[in-house]
Amino acid sequence: MASNPISTEQERAPSGALSTATLTSPAxxxxxxxxxxxxxxxxxxxxxxxxxxxxxxxxxxxxxxxxxxxxxxxxxxxxxxxxxxxxxxxxxxxxxxxxxxxxxxxxxxxxxxxxxxxxxxxxxxxxxxxxxxxxxxxxxxxxxxxxxxxxxxxxxxxxxxxxxxxxxxxxxxxxxxxxxxxxxxxVTALPLLLFAIVFAWTPPHFWALALFVRMDYARAGIPMLPVTHGVRETRRQILAYSLVLFAVSVAPWALGLLGPVYGVPVTLLGIAFVALSARVAASRTEAAGEMTAEKTLFKFSLLYLAGVFAALVADRWMA
Structure with missing residues (x-):
């Protein structure tokens, strides 16, 4: 793993050490x-x-x-x-x-x-x-x-x-x-797969946000991927994790744990997620205010996760 290029001249003290004096005052x-x-x-x-x-x-x-x-x-x-x-x-x-x-x-x-x-x-x-x-x-x-x-x-x-x-x-x-x-x-196989879905969903969801607020993280000295490895690598990672997410999300259907009521809408949602991630990966925009592809993916990712879990419940109830 590449070392963190963020300056460490001023090492961050724990919040408790820094702010106890200022944040406990009655005023x-x-x-x-x-x-x-x-x-x-x-x-x-x-x-x-x-x-x-x-x-x-x-x-x-x-x-x-x-x-x-x-x-x-x-x-x-x-x-x-x-x-x-x-x-x-x-x-x-x-x-x-x-x-x-x-x-x-x-x-x-x-x-x-x-x-x-x-x-x-x-x-x-x-x-x-x-x-x-x-x-x-x-x-x-x-x-x-x-x-x-x-x-x-x-x-x-x-x-x-x-x-x-x-x-x-x-x-x-x-x-x-x-x-x-x-x-x-x-805890059986299905809840573990649900865990895996959210686990795989989190990086592309969060990195899409981090791309257009990366300067905030840089100022705070937080080594988020867009800060340490750059915008292009972050976009590549978003697409890679989106492909992993697609595979994990359809796994409950492929393994016979859930039926088509889950599998069909989740497959369609997954295709849309990968397509939006590919659009992010192809983008060459560097200015945060112009990152429309990233903002679109971030918003869609919320709809995506809600849709996957709604399909889960619908499938279980209709089984």
Whole structure:
């Protein structure tokens, strides 16, 4: 792997070390409910909750409707806790990135210790509640997903390697497993394939965004692929991972785990995803404001994942 060319003259201190003095001052504790809500990254959480709910609805067996609601709520709260830990640790990075500078911590509306306490309460509460409401297999997967995002991705991978989003993408791929395990108490081939779909989807989805906000990452010293390896290599990687995603997404149909109600629309969605990725790979635009192919792929990738999991649930219910 190529070494990170980002300047390391000023090594980043952990967010806790940098911002404790400035983010715990009573004068800065001006948060309201919307600031705590923003800590949860609700737009990101929406897709996480959706895939987790689809995993639950597609699982064989039956879970009481109220307990199903509790399980989905726990997945949402656990995802929010992971996001809050992420913002607690990265307050200094968020402060120098244009698109994140207005978040509650770098903007000074929320104290550092408040954010940490909030994240911890949500994390412990969601795991314990899920364990008692459903089973401890699902709770263990939820706990591991929070740990993976907060520690493995945020603290370890993100500031060190351009492969951060490839490996770290596992964090967002756990919800279908958690939803499935909440019903069945185990994990079989299909939920593992659902994990693989989200895992393979994350790099092209995220790199499409990173291409047109790469200067933000460069200023913050984060070794995202467009910063360390350039725009052309990132576009090539997007196409490569899109082909992997296509193969993984049709695998449940090819292996006989799901039928044509899933397979046909997912195949069509996959062809469209690869076509848009090929358009990105062929682009020679360098200016972020003119990267229309990348922006189109990023928006379509959200529709793609929602369509794949909606097809999953439709197929299971019609079987």
């Amino acid at each position: 800065l504790s001006a948060a309201d409910w919307s600031d705590y809500w923003a800590l949860l990254k609700p737009r990101v959480m929406t897709l996480v909750v959706f895939t987790g709910a689809c995993g639950l609805f597609a699982a064989p067996g039956h879970l009481n409707p109220f307990l199903s609601f509790v399980a989905i709520l726990c997945i949402a709260v656990g995802a929010g806790a992971a996001a809050a830990y992420n913002q607690w640790w990265e307050a200094d990075i968020d402060a120098v990135m244009k698109r994140t500078a207005s978040r509650p911590l770098p903007a000074g509306r929320l104290g550092h210790d408040e954010a940490l306490g909030f994240a911890t309460i949500l994390a412990v509460g969601s795991v314990v509640t899920l364990g008692f409401a459903t089973n401890w297999v699902a709770a263990a997967w939820l706990a591991f997903s929070i740990f993976f995002y907060a520690v493995v991705y945020t603290i370890w991978l993100k500031p060190r390697t351009p492969q951060n989003i490839v490996i770290g993408g596992a964090a967002g791929a756990f919800p279908p497993i958690i939803g499935w395990a909440a019903v069945t108490g185990d």
